[in-house]
Amino acid sequence: MEKVFSSLKQVESAKIPLSEKRREILNEYFSKGGIIRLRLNSDRAVLLYPTKATISHRQRRIKEQLAELEAKKRLWKSKLVEAESYHLINNIKKFKEIVYWKHLAKFLLDPEYRKLAKTVNLPSHLIADKRWHSMIRSFVENPDYRKKLAETIEQSIVYKKDKRIGKFADVIVEFRKDSSTKKLAEVQMQIEELRKELEILNELSSWANE
Secondary structure, three states, X not given: OEEEEOOHHHHHHOOOOOOHHHHHHHHHHHHOOOOEEEEEOOOOEEEEEOOHHHHXXXXXXXXXXXXXXXXXXXXXXXXXXXXXXXHHHHHHHHHHOHHHHHHHHHHHXXXXXXXXXXXXXXXXXXXXXXXXXXXXXXXXXXXXXXHHHHHHHHHOXXXXXXXXXXXXHHHHHHHHHHHHHHHHHHHHXXXXXXXXXXXXXXXXXXHHOO
C-alpha cells in the first residue's frame, strides 16, 4: 500500500518506526511544506517520493550554492577586515612616504604650520591613501593652499560641528564596516538554511537507499 504524508503526526499514526534523528529531520521537512510518499510493507516503509533522482539533483545544486556562498563570505570577510584595519595599515604605510616626514618636520619646527595643521586636523596618517595623498601633499608643500584650507574649515557650514577634514575617511570606514557586517550576516543565514536543507536531503537519501 502506498500513502502520502505531510506531517510527522500522520507518520507516527501509521505506526512507522523512526529513529530519533529521522523523526527530527522529518519534522523539519514537513514544517517547510514537504511531503513524502511511502510504500508500506509489512516489515518496513519504503520511501518513493521524493525520488532518488530528485534528492540527488537537489543535493548537487545545494552544494554548488554553498560553494558560491562560501566564496561570497570570504569576500565580505576580507572587506570587513580591510575596513577594520584601515587606520592601522595607513599608520604603518605613512612611514614610507616622504611627504609624511616633511609634514612631521614642519609640524615640529614651524609654529604657523603647526597651528594650521591643528586647525584642519590634518589626517597626515592617511598620506599613503591615494584618495588623500594629493590634498595632504598640497597642504604640506603649498603655504597658500593650507591657509585657504584652514579658512574654509573655519568658515564652512559643513565643518561647523566637526572640524576634522579627515572625518569623511571615518564615515567611509564605518559605512564599509556596517555594510560588510550586514552582508556577512545575510550570507551566513543563507548558508545555514542550505545546510539544514542538505541535512534533510541526506537523511531522505539514506532512507531512499534502504
